[in-house]
Amino acid sequence: MKKNQVTLTIGAFLVTIFGFMLLTFQVRQTEVAIKTRFGRAVQSDGKADLGPGFHFRLPWPVNEVYVFDNRIQSSEWTFEETGTAEGKPILIKVFVTWKINDALKFFNSFSGDLAKANVVLEGKVRSAQNAVIGEYAFNNLVTTNEQDLKLDAIEKDMRERVGSDSKDNGIEVIMVGIKRLGIPESVTSAVFERMKAERQARIQEIEAEGDRQAKTIKAEADLEANKILAQARAEAIQISGEAEAQAAKYYEVFKQNPELANFLFNRKALEGLLKDNSTLILDPNTPPFNLLTQPSANKP
Amino acid sequence: MEQQNSKKLGLINSLVLLGITIAALFLALKAGSTAGLAGVVLLGIGTLVGFFGFIHSHLIDRERVETLEMQELDRTRGNESLFAGAAEDAYPARNARRQFEKWVVPVFSVSVLLGQAIGLWWVYGELQEWAAPAEDGAVLSIMFFALFMVVLFMMGKYSAGLARMDGQDLLRPGANYMLLGSVVSAAVVLAQAASFFGYPAWDKGLTWAVLVVVAVSGLENLITLVLEIYRPRIDDKKARLLYESRLIGLLGQPGGLISTAAQALDYQFGFKVSETWFYKYLEQKLALIIAIQVVMLFLSSSFVVIQPNEEAFLERFGKRNAHLGPGFSYKLPWPIDKVYRYKTSEIQNFVLGVMDENEETKPNTGSPDDVKVLLWTSQHNHGSSKDPEQNYNMIVASSDVSLDAAASDSVPVNLLTVSIPVQYRIKNLTNWVYETDNAGSLLQKLSMREVTRHLIGVDINDLMGSGRTKAQEDLKESIQEQADRIQLGAEIVFVGLQDIHPPVGQNEQSKASGGVAESYEKVNVAQLHSETNRLGALQYKAGRVPQSQANAAEILATASSDSTNKVALAKAEAARFAHQITAFSAAPSVYATRSKLETFQRATQGARKYILSDPNKNDVINLELQDKLRSDMLDVTVDPNN
Numbered sequence: 001m002k003k004n005q006v007t008l009t010i011g012a013f014l015v016t017i018f019g020f021m022l023l024t025f026q027v028r029q030t031e032v033a034i035k036t037r038f039g040r041a042v043q044s045d046g047k048a049d050l051g052p053g054f055h056f057r058l059p060w061p062v063n064e065v066y067v068f069d070n071r072i073q074s075s076e077w078t079f080e081e082t083g084t085a086e087g088k089p090i091l092i093k094v095f096v097t098w099k100i101n102d103a104l105k106f107f108n109s110f111s112g113d114l115a116k117a118n119v120v121l122e123g124k125v126r127s128a129q130n131a132v133i134g135e136y137a138f139n140n141l142v143t144t145n146e147q148d149l150k151l152d153a154i155e156k157d158m159r160e161r162v163g164s165d166s167k168d169n170g171i172e173v174i175m176v177g178i179k180r181l182g183i184p185e186s187v188t189s190a191v192f193e194r195m196k197a198e199r200q201a202r203i204q205e206i207e208a209e210g211d212r213q214a215k216t217i218k219a220e221a222d223l224e225a226n227k228i229l230a231q232a233r234a235e236a237i238q239i240s241g242e243a244e245a246q247a248a249k250y251y252e253v254f255k256q257n258p259e260l261a262n263f264l265f266n267r268k269a270l271e272g273l274l275k276d277n278s279t280l281i282l283d284p285n286t287p288p289f290n291l292l293t294q295p296s297a298n299k300p
Numbered sequence: 301m302e303q304q305n306s307k308k309l310g311l312i313n314s315l316v317l318l319g320i321t322i323a324a325l326f327l328a329l330k331a332g333s334t335a336g337l338a339g340v341v342l343l344g345i346g347t348l349v350g351f352f353g354f355i356h357s358h359l360i361d362r363e364r365v366e367t368l369e370m371q372e373l374d375r376t377r378g379n380e381s382l383f384a385g386a387a388e389d390a391y392p393a394r395n396a397r398r399q400f401e402k403w404v405v406p407v408f409s410v411s412v413l414l415g416q417a418i419g420l421w422w423v424y425g426e427l428q429e430w431a432a433p434a435e436d437g438a439v440l441s442i443m444f445f446a447l448f449m450v451v452l453f454m455m456g457k458y459s460a461g462l463a464r465m466d467g468q469d470l471l472r473p474g475a476n477y478m479l480l481g482s483v484v485s486a487a488v489v490l491a492q493a494a495s496f497f498g499y500p501a502w503d504k505g506l507t508w509a510v511l512v513v514v515a516v517s518g519l520e521n522l523i524t525l526v527l528e529i530y531r532p533r534i535d536d537k538k539a540r541l542l543y544e545s546r547l548i549g550l551l552g553q554p555g556g557l558i559s560t561a562a563q564a565l566d567y568q569f570g571f572k573v574s575e576t577w578f579y580k581y582l583e584q585k586l587a588l589i590i591a592i593q594v595v596m597l598f599l600s601s602s603f604v605v606i607q608p609n610e611e612a613f614l615e616r617f618g619k620r621n622a623h624l625g626p627g628f629s630y631k632l633p634w635p636i637d638k639v640y641r642y643k644t645s646e647i648q649n650f651v652l653g654v655m656d657e658n659e660e661t662k663p664n665t666g667s668p669d670d671v672k673v674l675l676w677t678s679q680h681n682h683g684s685s686k687d688p689e690q691n692y693n694m695i696v697a698s699s700d701v702s703l704d705a706a707a708s709d710s711v712p713v714n715l716l717t718v719s720i721p722v723q724y725r726i727k728n729l730t731n732w733v734y735e736t737d738n739a740g741s742l743l744q745k746l747s748m749r750e751v752t753r754h755l756i757g758v759d760i761n762d763l764m765g766s767g768r769t770k771a772q773e774d775l776k777e778s779i780q781e782q783a784d785r786i787q788l789g790a791e792i793v794f795v796g797l798q799d800i801h802p803p804v805g806q807n808e809q810s811k812a813s814g815g816v817a818e819s820y821e822k823v824n825v826a827q828l829h830s831e832t833n834r835l836g837a838l839q840y841k842a843g844r845v846p847q848s849q850a851n852a853a854e855i856l857a858t859a860s861s862d863s864t865n866k867v868a869l870a871k872a873e874a875a876r877f878a879h880q881i882t883a884f885s886a887a888p889s890v891y892a893t894r895s896k897l898e899t900f901q902r903a904t905q906g907a908r909k910y911i912l913s914d915p916n917k918n919d920v921i922n923l924e925l926q927d928k929l930r931s932d933m934l935d936v937t938v939d940p941n942n
Binding site for chain 1: 435439440442443446493496587591613615617618619620635693694695697698712713714715733734735736737738741742745746748749752753756757758759786802803815816819820822823825826827829830831832833834836837838840841844845847848849851852853855856858859860862863864866867869870871873874877878880881884892893895896897899900902903904906907908909910911
């Protein structure tokens, strides 16, 4: 009997759970749902959306419930090459944030499948992105000049196009953002080469500038040094001249006996000339060597 | 009569198994339940075994009828000796049964093995692409699998009981599969319910469990087939059915397992453990104990403990009801109240431009291999071998005037390799959880957008030079602004620009000129050379000017000295001359001779002197007795008056 009671309790418990699951459903705070009755959406006040909370239902096939995530979704797709207004190639990657604003329309458009919605959105976004980028010049996308940069306008144009294309699908496009910009591989290589050439030019410029500065400094140093030396030499000549003038005053005395003066100058000059490593070849008759050949003392 | 009923029951079992298998396949596909598909494999094999058992029992029944007819014939003719030991041809049903057991049963066992292998391969393939079961059809699936569970259990239990009777053993293989099918249906109900309430991994786990059962059963089947080849055939010795799995029987009727365990315990302990009050009490109350535990588990969902670094939302019937902080909180039991917890104070991190999971997940242990030098010229932290698209360089604007002028023909951009860590934490949990699906991913996209927007409007040299700090602040500010604009509920804590540099990948390298990053390093080298050159010139200047100043001073000093000397000498010579005049006036010739000789003596003191004693004979007197006079010198004519 007791065993039967336990079995009955467990059975009742299971039946309650199954009944609960069959006759009710919950919609989370993050979700929105629609309920169909024999395949037709149940609407209240013209809206089929069911908000968060506890709801009743009848078992299949009377009622069927479809629940969707009601939060902002973000989708992104491939990094795609497109062309600007002047035909320059550019790679662009765009992301879109969107949310369901009409669950029934969303269900009708995509069978409630977020993946299907993403696929459909992809086509619309790619189309909008290529069309919009084609209306702008390259320097509207990449430039250091703030006046030329038009990214906000480009994103706004794309959002309007995608939003307009999707308004009947039960989704609201909140934002279209350019996530990445790039250039094709072939252009990339050329840019690398140009960057390297630019660096090489910079290297040449730096080295030439260094050389220029070094040579200038050296030339300035030489100039200053030569100036200093030239000035010193000039002053030395001047000093020498002044000394000559002063010495000339003392030479007045030589006028008293020019013959003696000349003799003395000659003697001094001779003394100076014979000072070092001179070799004299003399005649024996030269005084005082004539004493060697004339031994008699009486001879002068 | 019993045989007829048994045969009918076997057919009914097979048809029920077939119907349930088809229905289970439909429901499992609709609900996307791999556990359901694994159950279908098991039920499908059970269906084959059931039908085969039915055919086998039909042959045995025919043989039984034939035997009865032969016995009746013998009795009516009354001459047993005539037909005793009749030829085998007289028993076609028996021969057919023997041929069936000899050839068809092994072939069928091989087919079952093949079916098990195909089923394993199919479900394993489904597991490789496993996705959480869809909610659509989950309830329907649960309902029907629960029904299958009951039907299979009741019919299986009845058939298994009947199979214990003599001559009914052919019902046993099908009954075992029905009972195990009931267990698997219960498991599918459990997996579906768990998925329905947010635990989809149960589906995967139970699929693996069923797969293991099928695999082990297949292995048992193979071993039985091999052993069958070497089994000794003894007449009238009844062999076990080749297509009956012991494992399936054991799992389908766990009561047998329990009795086996009880017998093993009895044997090990040496007394009847299975007859003790404790064992009997456990056996009687097992269901109650399990039920109490389930209730306790259910009640344990009435409270929750939130950790210090967490915040949580309590949802009642899916609707947000409370925001819970750290600590102990009561709640209504599952499934009325559910709690979703989040680590709000924890700083989270993602890196823009770095996608190599191995690098990201590799911890820095401090070993020499981990502490490496990051150079512009070597690959580090960038790109991904798994996703070539991520192996990218970012466009940076060029402010080069010459490039801008030629913009109509070229692409006026530079490229930079970037990896930018962005750290953030949840600031507003409500927004973070309820406004955006996968807010972290959206924050990453917004951050990348801001980085792109920043780079395309800034000059590469500014960014890599003094503008780096400002760029870091600007980026942090703009990412925060965007996150606030869409009410993401995140606080940007840090944006790092430490790893922005010229491209370094294989494509950027060339044998002739190296990579772009290398070119940037060469600029630095050139700057250093230039500075060295300039400093050399300054060094030259530093020596050259003071040296010339010194020379100038020397020249001036020499000039001054010479001047002073000249004047002093002139003065002294003038004074001496006055005295010399006096001396000369006194004896002019003597003074001249004396003076001349004195001067000669003094002047020639260090000179070599040769006197030609006789110019005609070339006799030479060398007064210093040193080197001989060169012969050519002897030809010199000397004026004696000199």
